[in-house]
Amino acid sequence: MEGKTYTLANNNGPNHLHGGLKGFDKVIWQAEPGSSAAGQTLTLTYVSKDGEEGYPGNLTVTVVYTLTPDDALQIDYSATTDKATPVNLTNHSYFNLSAGQSQDVLAHQVTLPADRYTVVDADLIPTGELRAVKGTAFDFTTAHAIGERIAQVPGGYDHNWVLNAASEGRTRRPPCTSPRRAARCR
CATH class of the missing domain: 3.10.450 (Nuclear Transport Factor 2; Chain: A,)
Structure with missing residues (x-):
């Protein structure tokens, strides 16, 4: 640097x-x-x-x-x-909203206003590629249980979703799309 x-x-x-x-x-x-x-x-x-x-x-x-x-x-x-x-x-926090009824969050329904996600390599390092969620296990544009398709994702969900601009009044911050890095940032 x-x-x-x-x-x-x-x-x-x-x-x-x-x-x-x-x-x-x-x-x-x-x-x-x-x-x-x-x-x-x-x-x-x-x-x-x-x-x-x-x-x-x-x-x-x-x-x-x-x-x-x-x-x-x-x-x-x-x-x-x-x-x-x-x-x-x-x-990286998440909340189990089952009020003690479940040990995990796999039944939680999630909706994400995101048409793309960040692709990761075998070590779960973002590659910089943004890929469409449509038709994939990453598509939460309509409500789905977290566990419904998680088995389709090797290692589970450890990815970034790129929020659509101005979804429900929120502003979109640009994702980190730099080329593959040797180190993840702080």
Whole structure:
């Protein structure tokens, strides 16, 4: 990056996954409850120091969780850095909504306003290719149970769906479509 080589830990076969050996899911964040015009908030902030997990730059990350009056959960990410550094923030949590009636989420019905998904290779690394969901096990444009077609996907669902622009008033953020990377971003 910018003429300098940075070495990141291989923690997922030949790949660097989720920020390394001690990713952001394994650090202590500063937490601040609050409120905004959109609803009740929880603001989490973490400063990743220059060199942490091999990444360049001091990176300040802020995640704001907002519970809106209509019971929607909104998650907003922001990050600033003092050097060029890769950053790709996401949320991997899921919720079992069966009220204790099921150990898994396979019966949950899901609808995704997404006509495309990101193709992954055998190591589950995104290739940069965006493929149409129509007629595939990735088509959740109408409601389907998660487990209905999951067996058709080797390794199960570990993919990104590209949300359609302006679906139900939401704005679409561009997907990461760079060529195959040797390392996944933080």
